[in-house]
Amino acid sequence: MADRESSSLFGEMRRMARTSGAVGGIAARITGERVFGIKTDKARHAEDLKAVLGSMKGPMMKVAQFLSTVPDALPEEYAAQLAELQSNAPPMGWAFVRRRMQSELGANWETKFSSFTREAVAAASLGQVHRATLPDGREVACKLQYPDMPSVIEADLRQVKLAMAVYKRMDNAIIQDDIYVELSARLREELDYHREAAQMRLYRIMLDHVPDVNVPEPVAEYTTGRLLTMTWLKGVGFKNWLEGNPSQEQRNALAAALFRGWYIPFYRYGVIHGDPHLGNYQVSESGGLNLLDYGSIRVFQPHFVGGVLELYAAVRDSDLERARHAYDIWGFKGITAEQIEVLNDWARFLYEPLIQDRVRPIQEDGDTQFGRAVAQKVHSGLQRTGGVRPPREFVLMDRSAIGLGSVFLRLKAELNWSRLFHETVAEFDAEALRARQAAALLEAGVPDAQ
Numbered sequence: 001m002a003d004r005e006s007s008s009l010f011g012e013m014r015r016m017a018r019t020s021g022a023v024g025g026i027a028a029r030i031t032g033e034r035v036f037g038i039k040t041d042k043a044r045h046a047e048d049l050k051a052v053l054g055s056m057k058g059p060m061m062k063v064a065q066f067l068s069t070v071p072d073a074l075p076e077e078y079a080a081q082l083a084e085l086q087s088n089a090p091p092m093g094w095a096f097v098r099r100r101m102q103s104e105l106g107a108n109w110e111t112k113f114s115s116f117t118r119e120a121v122a123a124a125s126l127g128q129v130h131r132a133t134l135p136d137g138r139e140v141a142c143k144l145q146y147p148d149m150p151s152v153i154e155a156d157l158r159q160v161k162l163a164m165a166v167y168k169r170m171d172n173a174i175i176q177d178d179i180y181v182e183l184s185a186r187l188r189e190e191l192d193y194h195r196e197a198a199q200m201r202l203y204r205i206m207l208d209h210v211p212d213v214n215v216p217e218p219v220a221e222y223t224t225g226r227l228l229t230m231t232w233l234k235g236v237g238f239k240n241w242l243e244g245n246p247s248q249e250q251r252n253a254l255a256a257a258l259f260r261g262w263y264i265p266f267y268r269y270g271v272i273h274g275d276p277h278l279g280n281y282q283v284s285e286s287g288g289l290n291l292l293d294y295g296s297i298r299v300f301q302p303h304f305v306g307g308v309l310e311l312y313a314a315v316r317d318s319d320l321e322r323a324r325h326a327y328d329i330w331g332f333k334g335i336t337a338e339q340i341e342v343l344n345d346w347a348r349f350l351y352e353p354l355i356q357d358r359v360r361p362i363q364e365d366g367d368t369q370f371g372r373a374v375a376q377k378v379h380s381g382l383q384r385t386g387g388v389r390p391p392r393e394f395v396l397m398d399r400s401a402i403g404l405g406s407v408f409l410r411l412k413a414e415l416n417w418s419r420l421f422h423e424t425v426a427e428f429d430a431e432a433l434r435a436r437q438a439a440a441l442l443e444a445g446v447p448d449a450q
Contacts, residue, residue, distance in 0.1 A: 212288030235282030255413030274396030
């Protein structure tokens with residue numbers, strides 16, 4: 001079974017045949033408009049693209065979700081449609097489930113459970129989830145990886161590389177080479193459920209004493225490279241919770257839990273969850289956060305985290321030289337003073353709520369798309385000044401900021417973000433972070449962290 005599901009030429013060819021029309025359509029329309037002046041109905045084609053990708057399992061949907069959060073990685077029409085993609089691909093049937101469970105836990109796998117649902121309770125991009133009960137009474141979630149995922153990953157990444165290369169020739173504002181490298185590395189890591197289990201243990205360590213943030217516990221004896229079993233957390237999906245018309249106080253409490261759940265690991269351990277997609281968490285019975293998915297995790301060197309705080313201080317004090325130092329720490333190479341001014345427009349947008357010591361929404365201009373107007377301004381400025389090449393470490397950090405900002409906007413949360421931030425970064429020390437990070441990674445057993 002493992003050999004049949006390794007990356008293969010034929011597996012990649014099948015996948016590319018299914019996706020090349022959608023990706024080729026993007027390329028044709030961008031090329032036609034930018035080079036030949038041919039106007040095309042990009043909005044209509046973007047809807048077609050969403051329909052194609054949304055019906056497919058695998059990383060192409062995840063890639064689309066990712067690119068929709070990177071400002072101007074794709075034209076606005078495509079980004080708006082792809083942002084709506086949810087992890088809702090139809091689940092695999094019982095025949096697949098039996099084969100997968102038998103290959104992972106043996107022919108007598110059903111005897112190892114007191115109960116196991118035949119129907120999937122959730123379908124995601126790389127796998128589906130079944131609810132089960134262990135002989136000791138623990139309720140668990142069993143995530144099964146879909147078949148042939150290695151070849152699916154490689155085929156989809158080839159298509160994404162093609163689309164990004166075409167767009168790069170038409171638009172040089174953001175040189176995306178390292179974005180692709182980072183995206184590829186993180187997607188390939190998500191194939192290893194042993195790794196995800198270790199990253200889940202890491203989050204249990206980092207968030208152990210954080211109120212209103214719940215992390216499931218992986219069950220080692222029921223976990224393999226393609227099966228991840230974890231304790232079941234009771235909760236409700238974000239959209240359904242909002243439909244219940246929660247109070248402003250409840251909205252604020254959930255927003256505070258989200259902030260701490262993402263940024264305590266980053267500022268105290270140098271670790272970030274790179275996928276703030278709505279399907280990756282729930283609202284707990286007490287109104288807190290159930291964080292469910294740990295496939296896309298990034299570990300940073302302490303100096304990189306220090307660069308985030310350096311840029312915060314630069315924006316707060318309007319200090320151009322300090323901003324240059326921050327971008328240098330992050331690895332932006334050869335940027336000019338004019339480009340720093342352009343990048344600082346984005347930094348001011350992200351940091352403004354953290355600087356203002358007052359209760360406020362995360363964004364006050366009424367725009368329903370978090371940061372889109374600012375991103376377009378920055379994009380135009382980078383085009384004018386010759387473009388920049390963001391370092392790969394920057395990608396998931398920025399994605400988390402954008403993704404969480406969008407969630408805070410939808411929550412209509414009103415908090416003193418500055419106080420939350422300063423509580424989180426209090427007494428930051430790079431060497432202390434390095435020591436905490438090393439100890440936590442070792443205890444959790446996270447492989448090849450950096």
